[in-house]
Amino acid sequence: MCAKPVTKKTPASIKKYNKELLEHFYDIMCKIRCFEENIQEKFLAGVIPGFVHVYIGEEATGTGIMSNLTKKDYIQTTHRGHGHTLAKGADPKRMMAEIFGKKAGFCKGKGGSMHIADFSVGMLGANGIVGGGYTLATGSALANKMMGKEEIAVVFFGDGASNRGTFHEAANMAAAWKLPILFVCENNQWASTTPYRTTTSVEDIADRAQGYGMPGVIVDGNDVFAVYEAAKSLINNIRKGEGPALLECKTYRIGGHFVGDPEKYRTKEEVQKVFTENDPITRFENRVLAEKVMSQAELDEIKSNARKVIEEAVDFAMQAPEPDPAELYQDLYV
Amino acid sequence: MREITFSQATLEAMDEEMSRDETVFVMGEDIARQGGIFGQFKGLPEKFGFDRVKDTPITETAIVGACVGAALSGMRPVADMHFADFVGVCMDEIFNQMAKIHYMFGGQKTVPMVLRAPDGLINQAAAQHSQSLESWFLHVPGLKVVIPSNPADAKGLLKSAIRDDNPVMYFEHKSLFRVKGPVPEEEFFTPIGKAKVVKEGTDVTLVSYSMCFTHALEAAQMLEKEGISVECVDLRTISPIDKNTILESVAKTSRLAIAHEAVKQGGVGAEISAIVAEEGIDYLDAPIMRVGAPFTPVPFAKPLEMAYRVTPEKIADAIRKML
Numbered sequence: 001m002c003a004k005p006v007t008k009k010t011p012a013s014i015k016k017y018n019k020e021l022l023e024h025f026y027d028i029m030c031k032i033r034c035f036e037e038n039i040q041e042k043f044l045a046g047v048i049p050g051f052v053h054v055y056i057g058e059e060a061t062g063t064g065i066m067s068n069l070t071k072k073d074y075i076q077t078t079h080r081g082h083g084h085t086l087a088k089g090a091d092p093k094r095m096m097a098e099i100f101g102k103k104a105g106f107c108k109g110k111g112g113s114m115h116i117a118d119f120s121v122g123m124l125g126a127n128g129i130v131g132g133g134y135t136l137a138t139g140s141a142l143a144n145k146m147m148g149k150e151e152i153a154v155v156f157f158g159d160g161a162s163n164r165g166t167f168h169e170a171a172n173m174a175a176a177w178k179l180p181i182l183f184v185c186e187n188n189q190w191a192s193t194t195p196y197r198t199t200t201s202v203e204d205i206a207d208r209a210q211g212y213g214m215p216g217v218i219v220d221g222n223d224v225f226a227v228y229e230a231a232k233s234l235i236n237n238i239r240k241g242e243g244p245a246l247l248e249c250k251t252y253r254i255g256g257h258f259v260g261d262p263e264k265y266r267t268k269e270e271v272q273k274v275f276t277e278n279d280p281i282t283r284f285e286n287r288v289l290a291e292k293v294m295s296q297a298e299l300d301e302i303k304s305n306a307r308k309v310i311e312e313a314v315d316f317a318m319q320a321p322e323p324d325p326a327e328l329y330q331d332l333y334v
Numbered sequence: 335m336r337e338i339t340f341s342q343a344t345l346e347a348m349d350e351e352m353s354r355d356e357t358v359f360v361m362g363e364d365i366a367r368q369g370g371i372f373g374q375f376k377g378l379p380e381k382f383g384f385d386r387v388k389d390t391p392i393t394e395t396a397i398v399g400a401c402v403g404a405a406l407s408g409m410r411p412v413a414d415m416h417f418a419d420f421v422g423v424c425m426d427e428i429f430n431q432m433a434k435i436h437y438m439f440g441g442q443k444t445v446p447m448v449l450r451a452p453d454g455l456i457n458q459a460a461a462q463h464s465q466s467l468e469s470w471f472l473h474v475p476g477l478k479v480v481i482p483s484n485p486a487d488a489k490g491l492l493k494s495a496i497r498d499d500n501p502v503m504y505f506e507h508k509s510l511f512r513v514k515g516p517v518p519e520e521e522f523f524t525p526i527g528k529a530k531v532v533k534e535g536t537d538v539t540l541v542s543y544s545m546c547f548t549h550a551l552e553a554a555q556m557l558e559k560e561g562i563s564v565e566c567v568d569l570r571t572i573s574p575i576d577k578n579t580i581l582e583s584v585a586k587t588s589r590l591a592i593a594h595e596a597v598k599q600g601g602v603g604a605e606i607s608a609i610v611a612e613e614g615i616d617y618l619d620a621p622i623m624r625v626g627a628p629f630t631p632v633p634f635a636k637p638l639e640m641a642y643r644v645t646p647e648k649i650a651d652a653i654r655k656m657l
Contacts, residue, residue, distance in 0.1 A: 074407060076403075105440070106439070106440060106442070107438065107439045107440030107442070108440035108441070109440075110437060110438055110439075110440050111438050111439055111440065115438045115439065117435075117439040117442055117443075118442075119406075119439075119442045119443050124403075124406050124407075124443075125406075125435065125439060127431075128430075129426055129430050129431075132426065132427075132430065132431060134399070135395060135396045135398070135399020135400050135402070135403065135427060136399050136400075136402050136403035136406065136431060137403055138396065138399065138400045138403060139399060139400035139401060139402055139403020139404040139405070139406070139407065139411075140403040140404065140406060140407040141403075142400055142403070142404050142409075143403070143404040143407035143408055143409045144407065146359065146385060146386075146404075146409065147408060147409075153403075153407075165395065166395055166396075166399065169391070169393040169395045169396035169399075170396055170399065170400075172391055172393065172396070173390070173391055173393060173396045173400060176391060330441065331436060331437050331440060331441030332436075332437050332475055332476060333436075333476070333478075333500050333574075334436070334444050334498075334499040334500055
């Protein structure tokens with residue numbers, strides 16, 4: 001039987017990280033932040049249609065976890081999936097084009113923000129149904145195990161989705177069959193507009209892991225180093241065939257549930273406090289500078305390059321042609 | 335030709351497809367150690383192992399969801415629903431995931447899986463173990479829906495479904511499992527999307543499928559003795575529906591009746607009626623007649639269930655009124 005969940009601390013020093021990985025962390029986090037800021041701006045300007053949910057404030061979790069995966073590992077993400085998709089290696093241009101509803105998008109404009117997938121990098125889909133990804137990822141893990149592959153599946157979900165019955169069915173099946181899957185709860189404190197503690201039986205979602213006989217780990221989700229290390233250790237065990245695990249990343253949703261959310265359920269001061277004290281990107285910058293593993297000039301260069309890449313993606317999406325109405329019936333059946 | 339049961343026919347289809355393609359596997363409740371509640375999986379685990387013939391937890395949602403995930407990851411899963419009535423438990427996985435992924439993601443990946451769902455009336459199984467729910471899935475773009483009425487089509491449609499790259503709902507009537515019929519020994523496929531004129535006639539077209547098709551044939555025999563010539567069309571596929579075969583038959587007979595075991599309201603008969611009203615109303619010499627179950631849940635007690643059932647007599651009565 002597995003014990004109570006453990007809390008993994010941040011590494012005492014980050015001097016052991018090679019430059020490439022440090023740059024990668026910062027590059028991805030900056031790209032996600034910039035991507036989402038552009039999405040917010042364009043949505044509020046009425047250029048992007050539909051519903052969009054941004055990942056601002058949670059960049060360290062997706063970045064830290066995905067840095068342990070290859071393109072052959074599978075992920076299932078959520079309605080708040082842009083960050084995971086970028087971190088998995090998807091092309092920002094085609095992502096942006098999809099969100100703008102353009103033919104050049106990953107889904108030819110048929111999916112939109114909540115339905116992006118890029119199978120070429122192992123991103124098997126965002127999901128408009130909260131808690132819709134667990135069982136699908138379990139199936140990917142089952143397929144990998146049956147085919148004798150060493151790749152794993154990772155499913156991302158929020159504190160709100162942790163209350164879905166699909167969590168129970170998938171966690172039980174994955175644990176009963178020792179499937180290679182990592183359950184990643186991004187506990188951003190908000191189940192849509194509801195504070196999760198008012199509707200959730202436990203403070204720590206990771207507590208639920210032991211009910212399935214799987215290890216549960218809690219980590220500071222706004223510390224990319226802590227997330228990276230916790231995920232690395234769990235993923236190594238999963239790859240070795242030890243079965244599933246649950247990683248809970250404690251984070252905070254800086255943005256509203258959706259872009260345009262009036263956010264009447266919380267104060268601006270509360271959000272500002274987190275942003276000032278606990279922004280994962282600022283924390284990264286402070287730490288690498290304090291430990292002298294990166295210079296301000298290096299950070300500036302990465303950030304400005306990330307901004308350039310995302311701005312090019314926006315330009316690409318803005319200029320890309322819309323789908324032809326005649327494509328309506330394409331891809332319904334093979 | 336040799337005769338085997340419907341159940342054996344599905345077993346042969348599974349055996350042949352699993353032998354041919356190692357990515358084909360099947361999972362569901364009580365299928366491996368028990369062999370399926372209707373014996374429709376007996377012998378498969380001994381031949382293919384408990385890994386490819388998997389007993390699952392009692393979690394329809396995880397069964398279907400995991401099959402979708404496995405289908406996206408290189409396998410060709412067959413999910414068994416135990417009883418078709420349980421599809422309600424995993425409806426999201428069927429209509430929001432399995433059915434939509436190919437289209438919604440711009441055709442990046444197909445979902446080659448089959449969901450087997452034993453349906454229909456048997457042994458007074460009552461409200462939650464007796465339903466015919468095929469019409470729900472007629473309403474969902476992205477799915478194919480097949481529903482054989484005899485052992486040969488049971489085998490031919492299951493083989494076609496397993497090889498199809500689209501997700502296929504395969505409804506198999508529980509009362510048909512023990513029914514015997516001729517099935518060729520050599521390999522064959524029943525095409526998805528093709529209805530079959532099983533009995534030719536001149537006065538009225540009777541479209542039916544699944545167990546009810548047997549009742550339709552019986553009704554046709556009764557009416558034949560009264561001088562009424564009935565053309566019996568076995569629909570075999572609910573979606574995509576074979577409009578041409580239906581319209582061609584109605585053009586010939588000028589009358590249309592539809593019979594199914596499912597509730598009449600909002601049933602497959604309603605869709606067929608609408609198709610013929612839209613595209614073939616000039617062929618018709620009489621109003622379209624639908625025979626289906628009353629708008630109630632399936633009752634338990636024998637007299638109530640008998641009142642609920644669509645029977646050959648009820649079908650024949652409906653057709654007499656058309657002439």
